[in-house]
Amino acid sequence: MTIAEIASRAGVSKAAVSRYLNNGYVSSEKREAIRRVIEETGYVPSQQAQTLRTGKSRMVGVIVPRIDSESISRVVAGISKVLEAQGYRLLLANTDNNIQKELEYLEVFRSGNVDGVILVATILSGAHKQALGALGCPAVLAGQRMEGMSCVYHDDQGAARAVTELLLQTGRRRIGYIGVTPRDKAAGAARRAGWQAAMREAGQEPDPAWMEQSDFSIDGGYAAAERLLARVPDMEGIFCATDSIAIGAKKRIEEDGRRIPDEIALAGIGHSRLSELVRPKLATAHYYYQTSGEEAARDLLEMIEQGIDRKKQLMLGYEVYPGESV
Structure with missing residues (x-):
C-alpha cells in the first residue's frame, strides 16, 4: 500500500495524505476519509521513508538508572505520555546504576537515529558533560x-530539611541519617545537606557518628x-534519603524490639506505594515524579x-506526608 493508493481510495490528493501522516493540517472531512482507509487496509507508514522525508525519526532515547524503581517508572510514564501524544516513540535504555553504561548509551544515541535524549541521571561526571555536549x-x-x-x-535539600524538621518537632534530638553516596548530588549530597541544616537550626551539630551510607535498596537500608544502631543504640529518630532505605531500616528497628514511633521515629523521601502499605505508615515527602x-x-x-534551547x-516542589511513623 502506497500513499498514492491511499489517496485514490480516500478520494483526496497525495499531499493531503502526506500532511495527515505528518500531523499537518487536513480538513476534518478529508481526515476522516484518510483515517478510514488506513484503518481498513492496516497501512503502516515506513519509518525509514518518513525519516528521509522529514529529517526526523520521531524517536527519543531515554536513559534510566533502574527499570524496577517506582520513582523512575513514574518519570518514564510522564515522558511517554507527552511523547506519544505528539507522535514520538520512546527508546528505553536501562543502565542498572552503572555510570559506564550511561556513557555507552549516550554514545549509542549519538550515532543512532534519535531526535533527542532524556537522561534520568544519578551521578554526573565531566565525562557525562562531554558526552552530552557531543x-x-x-x-x-x-x-x-x-x-x-x-x-x-x-528540591532535594528543601524536602530533606522539612522531613527532618518534622522529626525534630516531636521533641527528639538524636536524629540519625542514612543516605546514599554524596557523588549523587541530588539524593546524596543535597538530602544530606537538608538534614544537616535542620539539625543545626535546632541547635544540634550533626555528629558524623549519626550518619550511615546505603545503596537505594531495602536490604541496604x-x-x-x-x-x-549498633554504634548509637539510643538514637531517637532516623531520617532516610529514600523510602526504600527507610523500609529496610524499619525492619531492623522492629527486629530490635523497638516500637515505631513510640521509641524511635522514622521518615523517608519519595512517598512510594510501599510507604502507604507498611504499618505504621511511613512519614515521607511526596515528589512529582510523573510531572x-x-x-x-x-x-x-x-x-x-x-x-529553541x-x-x-x-x-519542582514537594509535599510532606506525616504518616504515622513520627
Missing part, C-alpha cells in the same frame, strides 16, 4: 541539575540501620520542533 541532538536532564543544560529536578517526566519531555520537544532549569 550528542549532536537536543538533550534534557531529569532528576539532576547541571549548568548549561536544560534540567528538571527536585536494613544493613545501614544495623550499623547505625518531572512530562516537563522534561515538553522541554525536549520544544528543542526538537522549534530549535532556553537552557531551562526547573526545580
